[in-house]
Amino acid sequence: MRYLMMTMRDDSQATPDEKMFAEMGKFVAELSAAGILVASGGLDPAGVEMTYTDGEITVTDGPYAEAKETVGGFALVDVRDQDELNEVARRFFAITGNGVSRVHQVFG
Amino acid sequence: MTDAHRAIDAVWKLEAAKIIGGLTRMVHDVGLAEELAQDALVAALEQWPRSGVPDNPGAWLMAIAKRRAVDHIRREKLADSKQAELARDYDEKEQPQDDDVLRLMFITCDPVLPARDRAALTLRLLGGLSAAEIARALLTTELNVTQRIAVAKRTLAARERSPSADIPAVLEVIYLIFNEGYSATSGDDLMRPGLCLEALRLGRMLATLAPTEAEVHGLVALMEIQASRQAARTGPNGEPIQLHEQDRGRWDPVLIRRGFTAMLRARDIGGTPGPYVLQAAIAICHAQARTSDDTDWARIANLYTALDRLLPTPVVRLNRAVAVGKAQGPQAGLALVDSLVGNSALRDYHLLPSVRGDLLEQVGRHDEARLEYERAASLTRNAAERAFLLRRASSIVLVTSGPTLGEAAREFLERSDLDTATLRSYGQTVRRLCRALGEQLPLASLTADQVARVFAAAWPGAAARTWNRHRSAIRSFAAWASVPDLDSGLDRRAEPPARQDALDPLRLDLVWSLDAALRERTLWRLLHESGAAVTTVLSLNVEDIDVEDRRARAGDTWVTWRSETAKLLVRLTDGRARGPVFLADRRPVPARMPAPQDICPETGRGRLSYPRAEYLFKQATRALDPAGNGYTLTQLRSSERP
Numbered sequence: 013m014r015y016l017m018m019t020m021r022d023d024s025q026a027t028p029d030e031k032m033f034a035e036m037g038k039f040v041a042e043l044s045a046a047g048i049l050v051a052s053g054g055l056d057p058a059g060v061e062m063t064y065t066d067g068e069i070t071v072t073d074g075p076y077a078e079a080k081e082t083v084g085g086f087a088l089v090d091v092r093d094q095d096e097l098n099e100v101a102r103r104f105f106a107i108t109g110n111g112v113s114r115v116h117q118v119f120g
Numbered sequence: 121m122t123d124a125h126r127a128i129d130a131v132w133k134l135e136a137a138k139i140i141g142g143l144t145r146m147v148h149d150v151g152l153a154e155e156l157a158q159d160a161l162v163a164a165l166e167q168w169p170r171s172g173v174p175d176n177p178g179a180w181l182m183a184i185a186k187r188r189a190v191d192h193i194r195r196e197k198l199a200d201s202k203q204a205e206l207a208r209d210y211d212e213k214e215q216p217q218d219d220d221v222l223r224l225m226f227i228t229c230d231p232v233l234p235a236r237d238r239a240a241l242t243l244r245l246l247g248g249l250s251a252a253e254i255a256r257a258l259l260t261t262e263l264n265v266t267q268r269i270a271v272a273k274r275t276l277a278a279r280e281r282s283p284s285a286d287i288p289a290v291l292e293v294i295y296l297i298f299n300e301g302y303s304a305t306s307g308d309d310l311m312r313p314g315l316c317l318e319a320l321r322l323g324r325m326l327a328t329l330a331p332t333e334a335e336v337h338g339l340v341a342l343m344e345i346q347a348s349r350q351a352a353r354t355g356p357n358g359e360p361i362q363l364h365e366q367d368r369g370r371w372d373p374v375l376i377r378r379g380f381t382a383m384l385r386a387r388d389i390g391g392t393p394g395p396y397v398l399q400a401a402i403a404i405c406h407a408q409a410r411t412s413d414d415t416d417w418a419r420i421a422n423l424y425t426a427l428d429r430l431l432p433t434p435v436v437r438l439n440r441a442v443a444v445g446k447a448q449g450p451q452a453g454l455a456l457v458d459s460l461v462g463n464s465a466l467r468d469y470h471l472l473p474s475v476r477g478d479l480l481e482q483v484g485r486h487d488e489a490r491l492e493y494e495r496a497a498s499l500t501r502n503a504a505e506r507a508f509l510l511r512r513a514s515s516i517v518l519v520t521s522g523p524t525l526g527e528a529a530r531e532f533l534e535r536s537d538l539d540t541a542t543l544r545s546y547g548q549t550v551r552r553l554c555r556a557l558g559e560q561l562p563l564a565s566l567t568a569d570q571v572a573r574v575f576a577a578a579w580p581g582a583a584a585r586t587w588n589r590h591r592s593a594i595r596s597f598a599a600w601a602s603v604p605d606l607d608s609g610l611d612r613r614a615e616p617p618a619r620q621d622a623l624d625p626l627r628l629d630l631v632w633s634l635d636a637a638l639r640e641r642t643l644w645r646l647l648h649e650s651g652a653a654v655t656t657v658l659s660l661n662v663e664d665i666d667v668e669d670r671r672a673r674a675g676d677t678w679v680t681w682r683s684e685t686a687k688l689l690v691r692l693t694d695g696r697a698r699g700p701v702f703l704a705d706r707r708p709v710p711a712r713m714p715a716p717q718d719i720c721p722e723t724g725r726g727r728l729s730y731p732r733a734e735y736l737f738k739q740a741t742r743a744l745d746p747a748g749n750g751y752t753l754t755q756l757r758s759s760e761r762p
Contacts, residue, residue: 045324045328046321047321050374092314092317099127102173106175
């Protein structure tokens, strides 16, 4: 089962220090070796919005929603079941501290 | 399961290998290591709901389990000071060692265990699966899995040498698990993806533990790429879709990329490619082809030729024939496939007639193609695949005249002038003939040559007595169906006196520890302690027993036994004064009423039959027998007496 975890941007969070980087690096390496972490990345806060109307594409800067409403990073994970998903998320947050993630199962 | 249960279970599956591996290093016994780990899980269940899951749950579980292990070692007291020293050592060495998990794999994949038990034990100890989950994965009962695992652990504990598994042995078990999930040999679903995932996880785990082994990366690459086709392999109704007809857009690019990465690692290590690397290379050829027409069949055929040299199995040869058929045309493929017909290892392998049917159809031999599809359908145990093969068969219209082999066989076996035992024996032979040649074969076209080939493929190593039994069945069938000389290609064989291997003391101990019914345990003990013939022992009556002298009169001989039998016999015959000692489970049906001396006057049940007693013993000992067949009662009675 694959899930897309989108972690919401949180400016109140401590800036990552060396220790957190090291821990996160180890965590990512372990999950990748087990095949649990499929892909991950951070997102540029400056995005564009594309709108398709009657055959025409419009690209606008933005959206400028509240910072905490935007996605800061994502991880695509391949897990046995939802319980394993919970455990993976728990380990992630144990490293990064308080935060919010939106998670959807990926079909197909 | 409660939330806490589920959270702990998820942690357990991720950490089981490391924890049990570390504990096994301490206590030198996987069975005990698992018990200690279970204790730690119970502790987690008590504490985590209150305190929350600890930041490093694996280390937490390991710490608790280690404390229990040290307690255990101390409690055992092993006045042996060396042991105490070891225990102190472990107190200090908190960190698990990298080799622990690899060593655990070598233990669970020890060839001393039957193949399926190796798979079950590996899933249990390295994948952290529960008995219920393993039972679901291997399509058996939870009780069966629990018993198998218990026997496996005891076998390992009783073994005196160190584990004899190596990397290739571990790869074999992992690929066995993968294949059980990928091409389910039985059941209604073609795949059990959960099992494939477990195998992939095990393979990836092994790849981090043994990164310099090219074959490990080869197996991982092979599994990743095969798994990438999962979604495309079955149609909406679960029917199989062949590789060349699959929608390649549904192949999973993530798994393909992982497969490529693993393959690159294998190549970087270099050396002569082993069987898994070669198979992965073949899988990669398929993955690289954008459409099935783009497939580089010449390269695949070459890879199969190389594989055939390392792994000359009939299945590899069959795949090679498919590739050659694609690369050089169906006629060339058919020539290779025809050389495999009659190979005894493939006699029940449905893909042989399936491939042959496909090639025959391509060269325009439609009648034969249809027979082959039907035969393939009758051989597969997978429902979706059977339906698919029957559809292919029915798409070919066939013209026949006169009765078919199948019709003649059915009529022959419905005769009323033969007794049931004879008919059952004839049935085995005639049905084998139908399975091998196809029920639709016109009886008139059946030849002695075909019969001889079926015999050579079906019973190559059969004992002379078995061979002769099948031979006389054919003679009887030929006479009845007025097809003369069907047996002309079959020689009668000289029958040597029967002799079977006795059970060694270790196997015997495992037999005694089986959880069997009182009647079975009594019969087995009696056979072993008396060494008397099975028919003699089954013919004993309660009134013949001399409890005091531990013996019974049987015809003109005496059957004698010792204390174990004596204890059991008293309980088995409790409250009965007369009649057979060993009784059948049910009362006989009126149509098959045995002679009065074979019926218990008190319960009305009949005497236990030899075939039934033999069947039960075989079933019960199947898990103990590395060959997976189970033992015979004759082997038991001829084992060394206590």
